Amino acid sequence: MKEVIIATKNPGKAREFEQIFTPRGIVVKTLLDFPEIPDVEETGTTFEENAILKAEAVSRALNKMVIGDDSGLMVDALERRPGIYSARYAGEPKNDQANTNKLLNELTGIPDARRSARFYCALAVAVPNQKPITVSGTCEGRILEEQRGSNGFGYDPVFYVPEKGLAMAELSSDEKNNISHRANALKKLEVILDSILESAEQS
């Protein structure tokens, strides 16, 4: 059985990895399947560092290949904040609605033309006793003035995707998984993923 383990506790991310991997006959497991694994502190200074921290900690705990995802939103008018702090933007415990409200408040009065932003996703692949590999993907858009749609998760209701003329949260999962930062990062992993999965299957 082909299986990938994603070092995430975020059910929104978990769902997207399942939507992408399941049609290819690959079973997705996440930290929600391994509640005994302690939380990994995200102490890195870049998305890549945090993705590696998550992937390597879980790979060590399970002695298996693991993918870590560290992602977030960069808003130009806020000097690219919230960035790596996207999950904890409005403080702990992390809360998507509180984060979204804080973002909308910070951008009050800023006109459309200056509301450009991008989602960023770094993926790290950790294999026991090997150097980790990272790839990244982005998705360009703009921050809306109010929430639209109820699909997706996190900042999706306030992220306008110009090429679709819709908020990310108004897209179907298939549409999001075609254009998202996570999908774009995964596409770069595709070339190496098959060989990684084969070696994972043998171990």
Ligand SMILES: O=P(O)(O)OP(=O)(O)OP(=O)(O)OC[C@H]1O[C@@H](n2cnc3c(O)ncnc32)[C@H](O)[C@@H]1O
């Ligand atoms: O660390 P894990 O356990 O994977 O889960 P997390 O939610 O803490 O994930 P991150 O540390 O990577 O923080 C990502 C933040 O960026 C947001 N985010 C990431 N990808 C997103 C997407 O596709 N759509 C909307 N928001 C997203 C998400 O809601 C979080 O607030």
Ligand SMILES: [Mg+2]
């Ligand atoms: Mg996190």
